[in-house]
Amino acid sequence: MPCWLMKSEPDELSIKDLRRLGRTRWDGVRNYQARNFLRAMQAGELFFFYHSSCPRPGIAGVGRILAPAYPDPSALDPQSPYFDPKASAARNPWSALDVECVEVFDELIGLPRLKACAALAELPLVHKGSRLSVMPVDAAQWQAVLALR
Template sequence: MPHWLMKSEPEELSIHDLQRLGHARWDGVRNYQARNFVRSMAVGDLFFFYHSSCPEPGIAGVGRIIASAYPDPTALDPQSHYYDAKASLEKNPWSALDVEFVEAFPHVIALATLRELPALSELPLVKKGSRLSVMPVSASEWAAVLAV
């Protein structure tokens, strides 16, 4: 089963929000490579929930994909900061999917800690200049994070 890492700003959706809600729509991905990863996810796939753009960025827990990708409705909503004026009902290039809460870690695994793990040296997250919001995680990378 593939594993993933997905980033969210905690004020937008945090692991604790997902825990409280149980499930949520994951939307707003506006990078084509990340969008393609979203489209390749399958129901049941697990992902690390990464808090980004916050005082303590890092992996905060685990979620599960519960619905395959579908057109992202935020691209069509002029009130959304994810609005895309070029998107239409007939041609929406962006995708969303539904996720559910699995586990919140007792402490966020900080980006600095992740960068120190040799097993993660090829993970785009730990490379300078990588801003990808969705990325695959290999089985060995998954295990290394869970071992922290």
């Protein structure tokens, strides 16, 4: 089963917020490659929840995809920071999906620790300049991250 990594700024949605909410919509992805990864996700697949753009970035826990991707309603909402004036109900290029919390890690696995792990050398996250907010994680990388807990 494919696994993933998805980034969120904890000020917007943290792993603890997701645990409290139970489930929520993952929206606002505005990169075509990341959007295509969202569209490839299926119900039941797991993802690492990565806190980004914060003082201490890192993997904070695990979430689960609840259903396949659907058109992102935030693209059509003028009040949303993710509004896309070129999108319409008939032609919405953006996707969202519903997720739930599986596990909140006791300790965040920080980016420096992830970068130091040889088994993660090919993970795009650890490469300088990698800004993709959604990415696949292969089985060996998944196990390597879990071993860092």
